[in-house]
Amino acid sequence: MNIDFNKTGGLIPVIIQDEQTLEVLMLGYMNQEAYDKTLQENIVTFFSRSKNRLWTKGETSNNFLHVKSIDLDCDNDTLLIKVKADGPTCHTGSRSCFKTKYNQNFILQLEAIVADRYQNPQEGSYINKLRTKGLNKIAQKVGEEGVETVIAALAETETDLINESSDLIFHLLVLLREKGLSLEQIAKNLEERHK
Numbered sequence: 001m002n003i004d005f006n007k008t009g010g011l012i013p014v015i016i017q018d019e020q021t022l023e024v025l026m027l028g029y030m031n032q033e034a035y036d037k038t039l040q041e042n043i044v045t046f047f048s049r050s051k052n053r054l055w056t057k058g059e060t061s062n063n064f065l066h067v068k069s070i071d072l073d074c075d076n077d078t079l080l081i082k083v084k085a086d087g088p089t090c091h092t093g094s095r096s097c098f099k100t101k102y103n104q105n106f107i108l109q110l111e112a113i114v115a116d117r118y119q120n121p122q123e124g125s126y127i128n129k130l131r132t133k134g135l136n137k138i139a140q141k142v143g144e145e146g147v148e149t150v151i152a153a154l155a156e157t158e159t160d161l162i163n164e165s166s167d168l169i170f171h172l173l174v175l176l177r178e179k180g181l182s183l184e185q186i187a188k189n190l191e192e193r194h195k
Contacts, residue, residue, distance in 0.1 A: 004076040005032050011047060012077050016089065019068040019082040020112050021105035025089040026097040028057070030079065042067045044081060063087035107169065111183050114173050130174055138178050141171045
């Protein structure tokens with residue numbers, strides 16, 4: 001990457017984004033040395049302006065930020081780093097340093113939870129029960145929830161519609177996982193259709 005550290009006095013802004021949910025977790029700064037260390041260790045290291053030294057996020061909390069991808073902006077002076085966080089990113093214990101009212105991309109996080117339940121089945125979990133019943137039962141549940149969503153839209157309250165829509169989306173995520181598909185594939189298909 002041809003990063004222009006000189007344009008901004010040796011420090012460039014770095015936006016940290018959750019790889020799975022795409023939620024912005026924090027903003028930090030890097031100099032060349034911090035960038036090189038980040039590449040070498042695959043864990044985000046910043047240059048702390050308050051400490052006036054390199055600072056690896058998680059060095060005291062163990063909530064490290066594992067690098068999944070690095071992208072440079074069009075002006076070559078800002079980085080976007082997608083990460084897998086070991087825990088809360090903010091020093092306050094929040095998942096993000098930004099006070100968003102809710103996780104705007106929780107559906108993507110839920111997809112990861114479903115995937116984890118498939119990889120690490122938990123006795124008694126609803127996903128495990130569905131999975132053991134097989135594809136036909138999972139597909140049937142999607143159909144049932146679809147019908148219940150339509151009924152709620154036509155004849156029930158807004159709260160009922162929200163609840164039934166949530167059930168439909170959840171069961172669709174399980175069906176997609178059962179078939180080895182992802183929301184990313186669906187999003188790419190929708191984007192291609194939109195063109």
